[in-house]
Amino acid sequence: MSIPSVKITSFKSTLTQERTYSTNGDSNFPYIRITEEFSTNLFLTFREGGTTKSGERVANEAVFETPDYPVIGIALFASRYQQARLLSLLNNRIVEDGEYAGGPAYVISGYVEKPVNMKITQIYSKADYLLLEQSISSDKAPLNVSKIMAVRSSRQDAVWPYESIMYESWSQVGLVSKVDLNISATRRNSGSDSDFKRVILPQGTLVSDKRFGFSVSYFWGIDHLADSEIAKMATDPDYRTNRYYLKYRHLTAINQKSTFLPNSIRRAIIICALASTALLPVLLILWRKKNASKI
Amino acid sequence: MRQKFEIVFTRYLQAMGNLVRSFIYSAGCLLLATAIAKFISASGSASILHSPDPILSIKSRYVLCFLGAIEFAIGLICAFSKRQWLQAGLIAWLATNFLLYRLGLEWIGHRKPCSCLGNLTDALHISSQTADVAMKIILAYLLIGSYTSLLWLWCQRKSTAAPATM
Numbered sequence: 001m002s003i004p005s006v007k008i009t010s011f012k013s014t015l016t017q018e019r020t021y022s023t024n025g026d027s028n029f030p031y032i033r034i035t036e037e038f039s040t041n042l043f044l045t046f047r048e049g050g051t052t053k054s055g056e057r058v059a060n061e062a063v064f065e066t067p068d069y070p071v072i073g074i075a076l077f078a079s080r081y082q083q084a085r086l087l088s089l090l091n092n093r094i095v096e097d098g099e100y101a102g103g104p105a106y107v108i109s110g111y112v113e114k115p116v117n118m119k120i121t122q123i124y125s126k127a128d129y130l131l132l133e134q135s136i137s138s139d140k141a142p143l144n145v146s147k148i149m150a151v152r153s154s155r156q157d158a159v160w161p162y163e164s165i166m167y168e169s170w171s172q173v174g175l176v177s178k179v180d181l182n183i184s185a186t187r188r189n190s191g192s193d194s195d196f197k198r199v200i201l202p203q204g205t206l207v208s209d210k211r212f213g214f215s216v217s218y219f220w221g222i223d224h225l226a227d228s229e230i231a232k233m234a235t236d237p238d239y240r241t242n243r244y245y246l247k248y249r250h251l252t253a254i255n256q257k258s259t260f261l262p263n264s265i266r267r268a269i270i271i272c273a274l275a276s277t278a279l280l281p282v283l284l285i286l287w288r289k290k291n292a293s294k295i
Numbered sequence: 296m297r298q299k300f301e302i303v304f305t306r307y308l309q310a311m312g313n314l315v316r317s318f319i320y321s322a323g324c325l326l327l328a329t330a331i332a333k334f335i336s337a338s339g340s341a342s343i344l345h346s347p348d349p350i351l352s353i354k355s356r357y358v359l360c361f362l363g364a365i366e367f368a369i370g371l372i373c374a375f376s377k378r379q380w381l382q383a384g385l386i387a388w389l390a391t392n393f394l395l396y397r398l399g400l401e402w403i404g405h406r407k408p409c410s411c412l413g414n415l416t417d418a419l420h421i422s423s424q425t426a427d428v429a430m431k432i433i434l435a436y437l438l439i440g441s442y443t444s445l446l447w448l449w450c451q452r453k454s455t456a457a458p459a460t461m
Contacts, residue, residue: 266399266402266403267350267352267403270350270395270396270398270399270402270403271350271351273395273399274350274392274395274396277388277391277392277395278388278392280388281384281385281388
């Protein structure tokens, strides 16, 4: 299969935010939707989770979309209900009975709970590529090992050794051919340094799989917050929104090598073909008029 | 014997004429229906409408509106015009463009079901896969029907023009 080119190098810095409320009208439960347009029209929609007044736990979720990859990724940290809801977001890739229709897709996934577990498994088995959340271990998901492109990490440093072990074990069994953990300095925009003292690992993971002739570099930003910041986020949705905005700005690059003609050239050829077919009636009319005038 | 043949031939011509007429009317109805579906979808707020079309790189909403307008116009021509050449020609032209577009989608590796009906499929509780298959069947119907009609019209014109030129 040819791999369409996807290269994300920068953000357009356009951010649209929608704030609505949960369907049960619970105004304490913010529904924050952030859509960011990346340089290659990658759309990210993030939904902030929380607990509703009725006590239902609602999880975070994020969906990435591009024209090339209708579903570039999903993040699940979800309750059963939310997983089902997130799956419904992917309904254009999932047929009526909940089965994933297949096709190019990245899936980022976290905790998977029954009974939607089966559906998630279907996604795993049918997606072409997977980006995995760290909390998915090989024993949890019956994965087609050749599909793993990258591993995302966002856990605190305490969990890090476990993850490293997991990556190592994956390397050993041939899941990934190279594991490269990028640990970079803490980034921040404002506020005092003390707020970020606990930010030890702005996680980023690069996994290259040379077997398929492509590499993916994937960097995920900071999501380890100081207690004060967590407290602020819990009470101030605006602050929370901004934090997530900052967080996702750190997703810097997903690069892939195209195997044949780049999609931009293919598109140009297709557009030319479409334009010439579209103009055919005009040419026909002109030709007939010319012939008629000759007669 | 010759009289019999002429009767059969006339009946055949009448049947073909009826078929072409039926095809044009049905194609017109289909185009009007899909045009309305496109307009409804384009007026929605689905996220897909903000994303660019995979080939044209124009916002999907605009593409839906534009195509809806063209389909609507051709649908009206099919319903009210008497010029079968024009009707069949326009259907063939539109279907050819759709075919090219779909081939283009395949070529760039876009495997998502075509969003011809936008988010209307959600409202109708039809999976986009089903809608995609239905649109493919409609496309095949339009293509085969229109080119067959054109061929028949061309043959008919030739057969009627032949004695006049002699």
